[in-house]
Amino acid sequence: MEIKIYPTYEALSAKVAEWVLMLMSAYDKPLLCPASGDTPAGLYKVLSERYLQQKGGMDGWSFVGLDEWVGLNASDEGSCRHFIDKTLFHPLEVTGERICFFDGRSANLPKECRDAEQFISLQNGIDVAIxxxxxxxxxxxxxxxxxxDGRAQIVALHPVTKLVGQKYFTQQLELEEGITLGMGTLLESKHIILMVSGKHKSRIVRKMLEEPATNELPGSLLLCHPSVTIFLDEDAASGLSNKDLHGYNRN
Incomplete structure (x- = not known):
């Protein structure tokens, strides 16, 4: 495990982009699993800019979706797929067979889970998970x-997730279930990047890093991965105790 701390969100995003490009360049046809949400938006902006600068440098990449709200898909603003389309797939001109993403509107959600696992298997696993x-x-x-050891599955959402998830939508939605890659699947990724920003995340970052690992805090399960790098901005790292900051890579 390596922990890197950066002074600003912009610096964080730029460095994570460099890390992604470095890791992905080690593979001929790499598979990337990108998260949606506010935190990686800056990262995807930097990757899009790099794509324009070195046209075609990411053409061999494939992508597998991380998760989706049950009942939503790419056609729904606020869905995970809609966000990834807007911030990553469209700027990188990614289409067709290079993408496998959950359709939360599907009438056969178990098949969506099986298809995701099969896609990952055919690609010889996830190379980089963001x-x-x-x-x-x-x-x-x-x-x-x-x-x-969970695989792709349909899950009941935690009350906190239901509440926080409303910020992605212009009107109130009943968010009850999600469809997601499981921890077992993610822990089989060759490389994991955990990116966290903002003072509002400082408490959970401290708990993840300074308390014993447990499935009651899924993020802590990543700490045992042989190639996990945790990227924080100063705000997200602000709750860490001084003794635990010793040895962290501050940039």
Missing amino acids: LGLGMNGHIAMNEPGCAV
């Missing part, structure tokens, strides 16, 4: 108490 940390410590929609 993850965020929820206010309750969730990873993707793996909520507190999740199975450590």
